[in-house]
Amino acid sequence: MDNQTANQTAPQPTPQPTQETTRQPEIPQDIRAFLENILEDAGMTLTPELKEPMLFDLYTRLEKKLIADAMENMKPEDVEAFTQVIQTSTNKEEIEQFINAHLPNAKEVFVQSLVDFRTYFLAGTQQTAPQTEAPQPADNQPAGS
Numbered sequence: 749m750d751n752q753t754a755n756q757t758a759p760q761p762t763p764q765p766t767q768e769t770t771r772q773p774e775i776p777q778d779i780r781a782f783l784e785n786i787l788e789d790a791g792m793t794l795t796p797e798l799k800e801p802m803l804f805d806l807y808t809r810l811e812k813k814l815i816a817d818a819m820e821n822m823k824p825e826d827v828e829a830f831t832q833v834i835q836t837s838t839n840k841e842e843i844e845q846f847i848n849a850h851l852p853n854a855k856e857v858f859v860q861s862l863v864d865f866r867t868y869f870l871a872g873t874q875q876t877a878p879q880t881e882a883p884q885p886a887d888n889q890p891a892g893s
Contacts, residue, residue: 759798775807783807786866790873810865819846826850867888 775783783806787794796800815834819827833846847854 752855775803779807779810782862783810786869792873806869810862813865814858814861817857818851821853821857822850
């Protein structure tokens with residue numbers, strides 16, 4: 749086998765992902781501010797190289813929570829249709845229209861979802877939390893108990 753034939757059959761380097769193939773969905777500005785606030789309240793100071801992936805990860809988790817909470821509050825017959833919409837549509841407006849039509853209390857559901865998400869995240873970032881809620885065992889219990 750000569751050098752020319754060896755070069756023709758040698759494996760070609762795998763192309764590196766471009767900005768086009770790795771583009772992440774844009775985080776809406778109000779949600780971005782909410783997530784940045786959570787990171788700040790958690791005391792997390794991140795470099796831009798770490799902050800953007802962290803924000804995207806949080807955004808992905810928040811989106812999943814919002815969808816799950818919406819489904820939990822829909823009528824059973826609407827859940828199947830909603831599942832179809834979110835699996836087939838990339839149009840956020842179409843998804844929002846479905847939610848508004850089939851979840852009358854959507855605003856309240858989503859406000860509670862945001863509060864729960866923030867509380868859960870911040871609780872997970874605390875290393876040691878004071879245990880003020882758990883009752884302490886009493887030393888002076890009545891005899892026979």
